[in-house]
Amino acid sequence: MSATVINDLAAELTVPEDGTLSRVVYRDDRLRVAGFAFAAGQELTEHTSAQPVVIQVVQGRLDLVLGDEKTEATPGSWIHLPARLPHSVYATEPSVMLLTMLPGPESHGSEAPTAA
Numbered sequence: 001m002s003a004t005v006i007n008d009l010a011a012e013l014t015v016p017e018d019g020t021l022s023r024v025v026y027r028d029d030r031l032r033v034a035g036f037a038f039a040a041g042q043e044l045t046e047h048t049s050a051q052p053v054v055i056q057v058v059q060g061r062l063d064l065v066l067g068d069e070k071t072e073a074t075p076g077s078w079i080h081l082p083a084r085l086p087h088s089v090y091a092t093e094p095s096v097m098l099l100t101m102l103p104g105p106e107s108h109g110s111e112a113p114t115a116a
Contacts, residue, residue, distance in 0.1 A: 036097050040094055043088065044088060044089040058097060063089075
């Protein structure tokens with residue numbers, strides 16, 4: 001077993017001139033981490049996730065709508081979302097974020113994990 005090291009996330013996730021880049025930066029049998037790079041004005045419209053997720057902002061500014069709550073996320077922001085919470089993301093400037101998909105409760109204990 002070896003460590004996974006990414007020395008410069010922003011370099012791995014170059015912000016496109018227009019559009020959104022998404023890339024899986026890490027995956028194993030329990031965890032998946034996706035990186036997103038947004039040009040200013042790009043968005044992920046309202047959606048939900050079947051799993052709890054954590055959003056971490058690497059660079060830029062994002063306007064988030066989390067259920068009924070609106071918040072601005074900047075570098076260093078850390079946001080946990082429970083499964084099935086409606087949310088959307090809007091980049092007010094070129095931005096990079098990480099999205100970590102956490103295992104749901106069904107993957108703990110004696111029950112077998114369910115396929116996504």
